[in-house]
Amino acid sequence: MPRGNYTIQRSCEECGKIFTPPTLMSKYCCPTCSKRAYKKRQIAKEKEAIRQALVRRIPSNKGYLTVKESVLIYGISKDVLYRMIRQGLIPSYNFGQRLTRLSRQYMDEHFKTKAGSRKRKKEALSFEPKDCYTIGEIAKKFHINDSSVFKHIRRHSIPTWKSHSTLTLLATQ
Structure with missing residues (x-):
């Protein structure tokens, strides 16, 4: 560079x-x-690869989960889960020492799976001239060459739109 x-x-x-x-x-x-x-x-x-391997080994049709399995699938800390069980916020069944089970259906309804497994929707960007910057404006503001701005646009896949065949507008979020 x-x-x-x-x-x-x-x-x-x-x-x-x-x-x-x-x-x-x-x-x-x-x-x-x-x-x-x-x-x-x-x-x-x-660590993430190990976590993913452990999550894949848990059958998806399993009706009740252990606390450890819930931690892996939902990304909630063990302490938080036990605290919520004690407060009665999560229905659980305790069949003895280290045999606490949580309903998978309830957990799926109330908790999202760990981040990374679901993709976010991209926001629709506005390409109105009042919501955008031109290449020249960015170059002046940061005291860099136009070519540097174009390199960053390509490198970071920044959405652009050409207006009047010469003016390129960059969408702001």
Whole structure:
């Protein structure tokens, strides 16, 4: 990534230290923070893969779930589930020590499955000129070249719309 002729201050996503990024895409202040963040992402990815494998092993036609299965499927902490059971917010059946069962039908009605398994609908964007920015306006505001703006549009799949065959408008959310 080429270095720009701008000076902006950014906060490191790992340690929170303020730094001047060498490129527009820089997120971390030093290689150490970058490596730490990479390691955290890899560990999180492995944990999510393990969680998904465990969820797949739970039969979908099972009428009653254990607390551990409910934690895996719905992403609620074990402590919160037990607290809700004690308060009577979730109907449960206790058949003995470590044999608490929760109705899957009730859980499906009142809790969403863990984030990531459902996709959000994209919001309809307004391409009215009053709701959009032109390439030139963005370039002036951030003191960068038009080509840098176009690179970011392509890189981040930002929706655009051409008006009058020369003016490109970017939708705001």
